[in-house]
Amino acid sequence: MSGNRTFTMIKPEAVENGHTGAILAKMQSGGFRIVALKKTQLSKERAGIFYEVHKERPFYGELVDYMSSGPIIAALLEKENAVADFRVLIGATDPADAAEGTIRKEFAESKAKNAVHGSDSDENAAIEANFFFAENERF
Numbered sequence: 001m002s003g004n005r006t007f008t009m010i011k012p013e014a015v016e017n018g019h020t021g022a023i024l025a026k027m028q029s030g031g032f033r034i035v036a037l038k039k040t041q042l043s044k045e046r047a048g049i050f051y052e053v054h055k056e057r058p059f060y061g062e063l064v065d066y067m068s069s070g071p072i073i074a075a076l077l078e079k080e081n082a083v084a085d086f087r088v089l090i091g092a093t094d095p096a097d098a099a100e101g102t103i104r105k106e107f108a109e110s111k112a113k114n115a116v117h118g119s120d121s122d123e124n125a126a127i128e129a130n131f132f133f134a135e136n137e138r139f
């Protein structure tokens, strides 16, 4: 059975460019309820841990530098079939491949600076949410 929660971040360049409100509005219009929300900045060390699954990939160093370069918005979202439906809403990793109307199509600058993160499984959604939010920050 698929779960009903996913974790997202609005990435540094999208926050810096003032897209936070528009991106959160798209998430809510897409049927996702905000369970938890915060603006924070990852240290290089914490970004490295968050993306540890990618540590053997060639883009890992740049990804860690980028994700720790400025504040992000972290959110825990709720909807039936959340993980899969959210990945449809955000679109492909590379905005050049992202479908019309998706968040990445509209707001991403590049495959690296692609505006938003979305969890890839229920298990990772839970791990990622725990990385940012205490129980008393979820409603």
Ligand code: UDP
Pocket (backbone or CB within 6 Å): 054, 059, 063, 092, 093, 111, 112, 113, 114, 116, 117, 118, 120
């Ligand atoms: N990324 C990158 N170059 C690549 C693939 C990924 O810079 O060739 C970055 C990009 O920011 C992406 C993140 O690494 O969102 C994690 O990659 P993943 O394959 O998990 O993509 P996602 O799940 O975010 O679509």
Ligand code: MG
Pocket (backbone or CB within 6 Å): 118, 119, 120
């Ligand atoms: Mg991923």
